[in-house]
Amino acid sequence: MGEGYYPLGHIEFSSEINKIKAAKPDVILNCVVGGSNVAFFKQLTAAGINGSNQTLLSLAVSEEEVSGIGAENTVGTLTCMGYFQSLKNPANEKFVKAFKAKYGANRVLGDTLECGYISVYLWKLAAEKAKSFDVEKVVAASSDLPIDAPEGHVHFDKSNHHLWKHARIGTFLPDGQVNMIYESPLLAPNPFPKL
Amino acid sequence: MNLDMLAMQAFTGLSIFTILMLMALGLAIVFGLMGVINMAHGELMAMGAYCSYGTALFFERFMPGLMGLYIFVGIGLAFVVTSLFGYLLERGLIRFLYKRPLDTLLATWGVSLVLQQLYRQLINAKEVEVPTVSWLHGAWQATEGVSFPLSRLFIIGLAVVTATLVYLLLFRTRWGLRIRAVTQNRAMAGAAGINTTKVDAYTFALGCGLAGIAGSSFTMLASTGPTTGQQYIVDTFITVVFGGVESLLGTIFSAFIIGQMQSWFEYSLSGSMARASILLLVIVVLYFRPNGLFAAKVRR
Numbered sequence: 041m042g043e044g045y046y047p048l049g050h051i052e053f054s055s056e057i058n059k060i061k062a063a064k065p066d067v068i069l070n071c072v073v074g075g076s077n078v079a080f081f082k083q084l085t086a087a088g089i090n091g092s093n094q095t096l097l098s099l100a101v102s103e104e105e106v107s108g109i110g111a112e113n114t115v116g117t118l119t120c121m122g123y124f125q126s127l128k129n130p131a132n133e134k135f136v137k138a139f140k141a142k143y144g145a146n147r148v149l150g151d152t153l154e155c156g157y158i159s160v161y162l163w164k165l166a167a168e169k170a171k172s173f174d175v176e177k178v179v180a181a182s183s184d185l186p187i188d189a190p191e192g193h194v195h196f197d198k199s200n201h202h203l204w205k206h207a208r209i210g211t212f213l214p215d216g217q218v219n220m221i222y223e224s225p226l227l228a229p230n231p232f233p234k235l
Numbered sequence: 236m237n238l239d240m241l242a243m244q245a246f247t248g249l250s251i252f253t254i255l256m257l258m259a260l261g262l263a264i265v266f267g268l269m270g271v272i273n274m275a276h277g278e279l280m281a282m283g284a285y286c287s288y289g290t291a292l293f294f295e296r297f298m299p300g301l302m303g304l305y306i307f308v309g310i311g312l313a314f315v316v317t318s319l320f321g322y323l324l325e326r327g328l329i330r331f332l333y334k335r336p337l338d339t340l341l342a343t344w345g346v347s348l349v350l351q352q353l354y355r356q357l358i359n360a361k362e363v364e365v366p367t368v369s370w371l372h373g374a375w376q377a378t379e380g381v382s383f384p385l386s387r388l389f390i391i392g393l394a395v396v397t398a399t400l401v402y403l404l405l406f407r408t409r410w411g412l413r414i415r416a417v418t419q420n421r422a423m424a425g426a427a428g429i430n431t432t433k434v435d436a437y438t439f440a441l442g443c444g445l446a447g448i449a450g451s452s453f454t455m456l457a458s459t460g461p462t463t464g465q466q467y468i469v470d471t472f473i474t475v476v477f478g479g480v481e482s483l484l485g486t487i488f489s490a491f492i493i494g495q496m497q498s499w500f501e502y503s504l505s506g507s508m509a510r511a512s513i514l515l516l517v518i519v520v521l522y523f524r525p526n527g528l529f530a531a532k533v534r535r
Contacts, residue, residue: 043505044505044506045505045506045507046505046506046507046510047506047507047510049465049466050506050510051456051457051458051466052251052254052456052497052501054247054250054251054384054387054498055244055247055497055498055501055502055506055509056501056506058240058243058244058247058502059502061243062240075362075457075458075460075462075463075466076458077458078362078457078458078459079456079457079458082367082386082455082456082457083384083456085372086367086372086373086374086384086385086386086387086455086456087374087382087384088373088374088382104361105362107361107362107363107364108361108362108363108364108458108459108460109362109364109458110364110365110366110367112366
């Protein structure tokens, strides 16, 4: 139906929203990042477009962003991430509990935070396996290395050393948490996609 | 493009115009009238936004029944806090730099970095959520296909009221007369018995307070975080410079032109191209009229 591109940090979306209103699309694919998301969602809601009357899938909105956007502006919209705080598995329950004990019950977790957290543990595993801090040896040891992360059982790729991960899609709830509605099997990492 | 769309885009242009005007009024006074290149203007707007945030938290906890009124208290508090900060900033830093306008650029840039880091340390490194009051949710459905978001209508009203008050203050009061006298000829104004240092401090505080009002009301449209000010500062300077420094009317006029351009360009081009085209046009205009659209004649 249409595509719109804006400079990073843009905060004025009313023309785009007017275009969206005119086009009446089946789905809005939202690739906006950072603070602009706050502007985008607030202005969408003010213009009468929200999760109850429009399918909207965001690619860069996690629970953390929602704490800045306001859950009432995102409720009912979809998000695609590798990790949600609401995931049900023992590793995640332990992780969420420990995080909240340390940083306060009001803090929320999101995909980026979880990635940062497991990165350190992945490095630890690889360094232990290599029995060395030498970068070359740690990299070599990381091939195929698995970890039981809060996002589930994931592992390094044999050759490019990115992670095999699940892609998950969920709906935002009124409290800013996510109700997962789709989970892919482990996907092969492809850092150099071809058109 | 049909008639509905025409109406909505015209409204968008009007809305961007009032947003730019609110942002730029304070800077037009500080930069235009006083010659201080205030790079911390954006951070003062963020300070106003945080005042709204604080007020919202306070009302939520202690008087949830009056939550609908918090926005007015927030705007008032933002004006008081930022103008007080502006007063202290002028007394503590800016007044030593009046003879060196380029150095105010560096000094206020430093202030802006300090403020950003303070917001990070004291409040939150992430964006905070400032709730929009319930009576400004949604849109006014003018006809079936035409609707105007209430939050934007509110900002239009606020901008008109603020601009009118600033106009009355500058052109209809003794105090405004003194400000204009000091702007036009500092030495003569001083010789005529005007306390120029006092006028400077109050003028600077007023400009900062206006930034606070703008920041506080923009919480309805955009994010509130440590780097919020950076989103506004470029547009603010463009508006003031394009309109012609030293001319409040020029600032308002340039806000109108840029607002309309942004609205129609964004509709017909993609957002990034619209941005580039506007900047290009501003550059061309400034090339031929280096003092902006409305260059006032000022004796230095």
